[in-house]
Amino acid sequence: MADVLTSEQILEAAQDVLRRYGPAKATVVDVARALGVSHGSVYRHFPSKAALREAVTRRWLDRAHAPVTQAAKVPGPASTRLRHWLSTLFDAKRHKALDDPELFATYSVLVGETSGVVAEHVAHLVAEIAGILRDGIAAGEFAGTDVDLTARAVFDATGRFHDPAYSADWSGPGIDDAFEAVCTLVLNGLAAQESHVPQAGAEVVQPH
Amino acid sequence: MADVLTSEQILEAAQDVLRRYGPAKATVVDVARALGVSHGSVYRHFPSKAALREAVTRRWLDRAHAPVTQAAKVPGPASTRLRHWLSTLFDAKRHKALDDPELFATYSVLVGETSGVVAEHVAHLVAEIAGILRDGIAAGEFAGTDVDLTARAVFDATGRFHDPAYSADWSGPGIDDAFEAVCTLVLNGLAAQESHVPQAGAEVVQPH
Numbered sequence: 327m328a329d330v331l332t333s334e335q336i337l338e339a340a341q342d343v344l345r346r347y348g349p350a351k352a353t354v355v356d357v358a359r360a361l362g363v364s365h366g367s368v369y370r371h372f373p374s375k376a377a378l379r380e381a382v383t384r385r386w387l388d389r390a391h392a393p394v395t396q397a398a399k400v401p402g403p404a405s406t407r408l409r410h411w412l413s414t415l416f417d418a419k420r421h422k423a424l425d426d427p428e429l430f431a432t433y434s435v436l437v438g439e440t441s442g443v444v445a446e447h448v449a450h451l452v453a454e455i456a457g458i459l460r461d462g463i464a465a466g467e468f469a470g471t472d473v474d475l476t477a478r479a480v481f482d483a484t485g486r487f488h489d490p491a492y493s494a495d496w497s498g499p500g501i502d503d504a505f506e507a508v509c510t511l512v513l514n515g516l517a518a519q520e521s522h523v524p525q526a527g528a529e530v531v532q533p534h
Numbered sequence: 535m536a537d538v539l540t541s542e543q544i545l546e547a548a549q550d551v552l553r554r555y556g557p558a559k560a561t562v563v564d565v566a567r568a569l570g571v572s573h574g575s576v577y578r579h580f581p582s583k584a585a586l587r588e589a590v591t592r593r594w595l596d597r598a599h600a601p602v603t604q605a606a607k608v609p610g611p612a613s614t615r616l617r618h619w620l621s622t623l624f625d626a627k628r629h630k631a632l633d634d635p636e637l638f639a640t641y642s643v644l645v646g647e648t649s650g651v652v653a654e655h656v657a658h659l660v661a662e663i664a665g666i667l668r669d670g671i672a673a674g675e676f677a678g679t680d681v682d683l684t685a686r687a688v689f690d691a692t693g694r695f696h697d698p699a700y701s702a703d704w705s706g707p708g709i710d711d712a713f714e715a716v717c718t719l720v721l722n723g724l725a726a727q728e729s730h731v732p733q734a735g736a737e738v739v740q741p742h
Contacts, residue, residue: 469722472715479715483691491699507680507687514677515723 331363333371333381340382345428349435354378380443383436387447390418398454404462405513408480411458412509415451416487423493434490452477459516468516476516483512539571541579541589548590553636557643562586588651591644595655598626606662612670613721616688619666620717623659624695631701642698660685667724676724684724691720 339360344352354375358365372378397414400407423430437444456477462468486492487505495501547568552560562583566573580586605622608615631638645652664685670676694700695713703709 475711475715476719478712479719482694482712482716483719485693486690489699491697503683504686504690507683508690511684511687511691511720511723513723515719515721 331361331367331371335361336368336371336378337382337385340378341386341429344379344382344432344436349379349432349439379436380440383433383440383443384447386433386436387443390422391415391447391451393418394451395454398458404458404465404467405517408455408458408462408516409509409513411454412480412484412487412512413505416484416505419488419490419493420496423490423496430490430493434493437490448481452481455480462516471516480512480516484508539569539575539579543569544576544579544586545590545593548586549594549637552587552590552640552644557587557640557647587644588648591641591648592651592655594641594644595651598630599655599659601626602659603662606666612666612673612675613725616663616666616670616724617717617721619662620688620692620695620720621713624692624713627696627698627701628704631698631704638698638701642701645698656689660689663688670724679724688720688724692716 336357340352340357343356343360346352347356354368354372355365357378358368361368368378372381394411394415397411398407400410422433452474456473459468459471459473459477459480463470463473486495487501487508544565548560548565551564551568554560555564562576562580563573565586566576569576576586580589602619602623605619606615608618630641660682664681667676667679667681667685667688671678671681694703695709695716
């Protein structure tokens with residue numbers, strides 16, 4: 327097996343080892359043993375234990391995220407697409423957390439120690455939101471705004487429904503209503519100024 | 535001292551002990567020793583170690599929250615009051631976290647183990663938001679809506695700026711801009727429907 331060893335095989339084995347032994351105990355030697363290769367063979371693909379753990383985490387985040395990227399591509403108005411994107415993200419995270427809580431807990435530890443990987447992942451998600459916002463602004467559906475800042479605000483405002491810190495809430499009663507209420511608030515917020523601005527004389531209460 | 539021992543004195547001493555020894559090690563005997571009384575004197579006020587820790591946590595949350603309750607009472611339109619309430623909450627939490635990180639870490643542990651106290655505290659905060667929303671709806675400033683659900687949505691949407699899970703972000707660059715962006719999104723979201731609804735023929739994009 328050693329001469330055809332791929333990075334993908336190593337990452338798959340590393341995930342199994344991390345789940346079985348826990349992130350605190352799993353070593354590169356354990357991964358090599360599981361594959362029946364020397365630890366040198368693993369190090370040829372990943373120069374350090376930290377690099378291997380980062381690669382495992384990146385792969386997990388990318389995979390969890392694949393259906394979300396697809397969700398941005400559905401046809402229809404930007405508000406429909408954004409709502410679909412947000413609910414797909416929530417569903418993907420919720421399934422990960424509830425279907426395999428042990429693996430989810432393992433990755434929660436890894437995510438906590440690989441902040442660079444997570445920052446990259448979040449930037450990628452925020453960029454997808456920004457893409458939908460730009461389409462919505464171009465279509466006159468969303469208000470013109472600082473797109474990158476607003477995209478991050480959408481991500482922040484929906485954090486209870488994608489940040490693993492809240493995973494204990496995701497099976498609770500009322501969570502779907504809570505999600506819908508936040509989505510509605512956010513989508514109204516994106517549209518609001520657009521509907522105000524062109525209507526001279528509309529009653530808008532402003533602090534004076 | 536024992537014959538004039540008050541609950542308040544015990545709670546003050548318990549906070550000191552928790553900070554000094556850490557939540558994992560602090561005991562009722564430590565608290566009694568710090569006060570120069572028997573542990574029986576402490577138990578006359580608080581029937582168990584858990585009850586004492588809950589009372590300490592409740593006191594801390596209530597105190598952190600006092601300026602926030604005041605913020606709901608400022609004069610002006612509901613949107614100004616809500617923004618002021620949210621920024622006062624963020625400031626209060628941020629000061630707690632940054633001014634005395636050791637005590638904040640201690641309380642983060644306590645908050646994690648006293649879920650009933652925290653749920654009560656959150657319900658109280660959400661009720662204050664709901665009060666501002668009702669005033670705004672009565673004044674025609676905010677859209678009519680399910681007030682309790684929407685108040686919770688406002689609380690959830692601003693979680694990055696009050697949930698201790700995010701305290702590591704609160705000293706980062708850009709956090710104030712991020713806060714303003716979420717506030718603007720939320721306040722636009724509250725006003726949006728009100729401006730749409732009475733205007734027949736206004737262009738509202740809905741999924742069909």
